[in-house]
Amino acid sequence: MSAFVDNSGKIAAPVFKDILLPQCGAPRSEVIIGPQFGVDTGIIDLGNDTVMAVSSDPLSLIPTLGLKESAWLSVHLLANDMATTGFAPMYAQFVLNLPETLALGDFEIYWGYIHQFCKDIGVAITGGHTCQIEGQNSTISGGGTMFLTAPKGKIIISNNAKPGDVIVVTKETAISSTSILAMSFPETVKQTGKDVYEQACSNFYRTSSLNDALFAAEILQHNTELKAMHDVTEGGVVGAIIELAQASGCGFLIYNDLLPVGYAQKKIANLFGIDHRFSLGSGSMIMIIKRGTESKLLNHLKSKDVPAVVVGEITDRDEGYKIWQDDKKNDVDFNGEDPYWGAFFTALNAGLK
Numbered sequence: 001m002s003a004f005v006d007n008s009g010k011i012a013a014p015v016f017k018d019i020l021l022p023q024c025g026a027p028r029s030e031v032i033i034g035p036q037f038g039v040d041t042g043i044i045d046l047g048n049d050t051v052m053a054v055s056s057d058p059l060s061l062i063p064t065l066g067l068k069e070s071a072w073l074s075v076h077l078l079a080n081d082m083a084t085t086g087f088a089p090m091y092a093q094f095v096l097n098l099p100e101t102l103a104l105g106d107f108e109i110y111w112g113y114i115h116q117f118c119k120d121i122g123v124a125i126t127g128g129h130t131c132q133i134e135g136q137n138s139t140i141s142g143g144g145t146m147f148l149t150a151p152k153g154k155i156i157i158s159n160n161a162k163p164g165d166v167i168v169v170t171k172e173t174a175i176s177s178t179s180i181l182a183m184s185f186p187e188t189v190k191q192t193g194k195d196v197y198e199q200a201c202s203n204f205y206r207t208s209s210l211n212d213a214l215f216a217a218e219i220l221q222h223n224t225e226l227k228a229m230h231d232v233t234e235g236g237v238v239g240a241i242i243e244l245a246q247a248s249g250c251g252f253l254i255y256n257d258l259l260p261v262g263y264a265q266k267k268i269a270n271l272f273g274i275d276h277r278f279s280l281g282s283g284s285m286i287m288i289i290k291r292g293t294e295s296k297l298l299n300h301l302k303s304k305d306v307p308a309v310v311v312g313e314i315t316d317r318d319e320g321y322k323i324w325q326d327d328k329k330n331d332v333d334f335n336g337e338d339p340y341w342g343a344f345f346t347a348l349n350a351g352l353k
Helices: 013-020 067-083 104-120 175-184 186-190 194-206 210-219 236-248 263-272 294-303 339-349
Strands: 031-033 042-047 050-060 091-099 124-133 140-151 166-170 226-231 251-255 285-289 308-315 321-325 328-331
Touching (some): 050 091, 067 104, 067 140, 067 194, 067 210, 186 263, 210 226, 210 285, 236 285, 236 321
Parallel strands (some): 091 124, 251 321
Antiparallel strands (some): 031 042, 042 050, 166 285, 166 308
16 A cells, blocks of 8 residues: 555545645635545635635446446535535536456446446536546546535535534445445355345435435534535445544544444444444435434435434533443544455455356
């Protein structure tokens, strides 16, 4: 692993702080929110009480999953970031750096699904760049950017948590990591039970948290009741809570027994030796809400078939990152390394089927 990235392949926090942040081009007064650790979107003031939110992410092209599934991840992981604002994405740009080995017919299928998934959520594709590159054999096929506009006073930013606020998690932990492991190594996962394999595969299309966020935004007042949101990616549910707390300059206390984990996720996590709490969990959304609004939010999400639970609260920075486990309060022990990546490549190199 390179010295300037962490164990997940993302830029290491010191490098982000010391090299990227001080060198972000020309300062412009209309940039309300620029690059920040744990903040999902940039926010630009367009005037007339309107702002634009922007977010970028890698695109996926994963042969062991398939073209449709890769397109789903490419679109919806971008949309999940956008959803943290409380609004739906509107526009997208895609830069495709494709392997030379990708046939025209496969490209047509892949792009057709990107088009369809964008259309389904109301996103217009406004441009980008497409090429094939010699030696490109990564599962990352390029990058995408999504945009939206919204009223300035209504936009939600993930650094707005305050001590005393309540932490809500939608769905369950490790949805995406365990579903990808099941789809990539079906014969291995079926050894734990056919029902486990089938549930994990069906979980794949639960990796969008766009509706989770939009349903919350329609029932709670923006920024006073619904304070902040952060979608779960590398580092899992607990990693996402850490990022949000760090962005907000706060601590937190969560309860291990309240963290939601599905039966299939737990079985597969145990099979591959990964901690479901810290494992890639796209599909879950972290919501920070005003104390006293829990029932209003949870009942509304339940009516929309989105499971959600309270898992803890935001605390003062000085109290640190704590988890209540084994009848005592402990420091959260997480070094930033998502165990999913190591488990996936270990299984791949071992020739698991």
